[in-house]
Amino acid sequence: MSDVEGDDVPAAPVATGGPMDINTAIAEVLKQALIADGLARGLREAAKALDKRQALLCVLSENCDEPMYKKLVTALCMEHNIPLIKVDSNMKLGEWAGLCKLDSEGKARKVVKCSCAVVRDWGKETPAHDVLQEYLKSQR
Numbered sequence: 001m002s003d004v005e006g007d008d009v010p011a012a013p014v015a016t017g018g019p020m021d022i023n024t025a026i027a028e029v030l031k032q033a034l035i036a037d038g039l040a041r042g043l044r045e046a047a048k049a050l051d052k053r054q055a056l057l058c059v060l061s062e063n064c065d066e067p068m069y070k071k072l073v074t075a076l077c078m079e080h081n082i083p084l085i086k087v088d089s090n091m092k093l094g095e096w097a098g099l100c101k102l103d104s105e106g107k108a109r110k111v112v113k114c115s116c117a118v119v120r121d122w123g124k125e126t127p128a129h130d131v132l133q134e135y136l137k138s139q140r
Contacts (some may be wrong), residue, residue, distance in 0.1 A: 013031060020131045026085065027063060027096040028128030030117060034098045038121020041097045046118040050076040057083050057119040059076075061090035064115040073116050090115045121123045
């Protein structure tokens with residue numbers, strides 16, 4: 001058996017073609033925050049992080065079933081000047097926040113819906129982090 005045979009393991013897919021879109025950047029930043037144990041998922045954890053002013057970024061899903069939920073998170077973000085990004089699907093946010101099982105091909109299975117995620121620690125700074133910071137600056 002030769003040394004070069006079967007050694008190259010494909011890494012995670014990286015979008016190198018052109019600029020990164022905001023959804024890809026959010027997914028990457030949430031993944032890095034999860035690795036660094038700096039991600040609060042769900043209303044209870046998110047509200048605690050927002051109230052203690054530990055939050056660096058809040059991601060809220062648009063299709064949350066409870067209007068008071070969105071109102072509370074939005075009010076806490078406004079009160080403490082924490083940037084708020086809204087995404088369209090709570091299913092997608094749950095997958096990005098790591099609330100799912102991955103099958104052998106790396107596809108998400110058994111995704112749990114997540115209506116709110118708060119970043120307390122960015123983790124490793126990546127190009128996605130820079131894209132997200134530029135997006136936040138343009139939103140102000």
